[in-house]
Amino acid sequence: MSFPSFREAFQRLEALGKVLRVDEEVSADFEAPLLVREVSRRVGKAVLLTRVRGKEASLVSGIYFGKSPRDLGLGSLEELCQRYSSWVSLFDRLPMDASDRLTVLASVSWIAERFPRVVQFPSSEYEVKQGYDLDLTSFPAIRHSPREEAPSVVNPVIVIRLPQLKNFIAVSHPVEVVDEKTMLIAAPARSPLHDVLSEAAATRSRV
Known part of the structure; x- marks a missing residue:
């Protein structure tokens, strides 16, 4: 199974109506963190802030926090647990604790059946800045x-x-x-x- 990218996860949640879009300007220091925390805690939605004061880019947060694996295209929670358990069991014979196994697991991309891929974006979707x-x-x-x-x-x-x-x-x-x-x-x-x-x-x- 190929895990969704951040963009793909956002699009899935948006299609399910689980993204709250805020077009009013908010401050980066106080209003944005408060909105993200309260929306995630109370209604479980991700938040898209299109106008953050003093910032050129929009802000997306809460994509994965508290979301159902099925909403993200990962199957049911039981399927996800079974899949991770089978991966972790590959390291049963190695002298390491559970946290070390997860660390090693995260670095082995082929276990997730997903190899690094090159993604191309139209030039209008990104901007390169450097130096001064x-x-x-x-x-x-x-x-x-x-x-x-x-x-x-x-x-x-x-x-x-x-x-x-x-x-x-x-x-x-x-x-x-x-x-x-x-x-x-x-x-x-x-x-x-x-x-x-x-x-x-x-x-x-x-x-």
């Missing part, structure tokens, strides 16, 4: 908690490479947007991202 044209505050970053010092993007895809490396490293870690040109990346110790950043700092290399 890049303004990080235009990203749909919000404060998810009053304790957060800065707005954050929870699940970005970060592609990073040192000049001496031939291959890119793609990871997903939360980032905080400090200002137009500065962001903070939470790089767990002993992670590929942490190793690359540590090597860059030690060799004074640009990333």
Whole structure:
């Protein structure tokens, strides 16, 4: 079974009437997090915010939280549990606990019968910015908690490479947007991202 992409999952929920669209302008720091949390908790719908103050992009949240696997095209909950149990059982003979098995499982794409694929989008659907044209505050970053010092993007895809490396490293870690040109990346110790950043700092290399 091929798992739906984020776009496909959103379209499925939208067709089922399980997406709440908000066209009025909302603030990124207070109104957006409150709307997403309350709508998810009370009615279980995903939220599409088309106008986030100070942001150029729309914001979609709550696609997977509390949603039925069947709504996302994954079959029934029983089928999903059975499928995951059969995958995890492949590691029964290896000396690792359940959490380690899930970590390994997540990194083995062929188990899910889904290989990496190249997706092409019309040029009108995306925009590339770099250098001085890049303004990080235009990203749909919000404060998810009053304790957060800065707005954050929870699940970005970060592609990073040192000049001496031939291959890119793609990871997903939360980032905080400090200002137009500065962001903070939470790089767990002993992670590929942490190793690359540590090597860059030690060799004074640009990333």
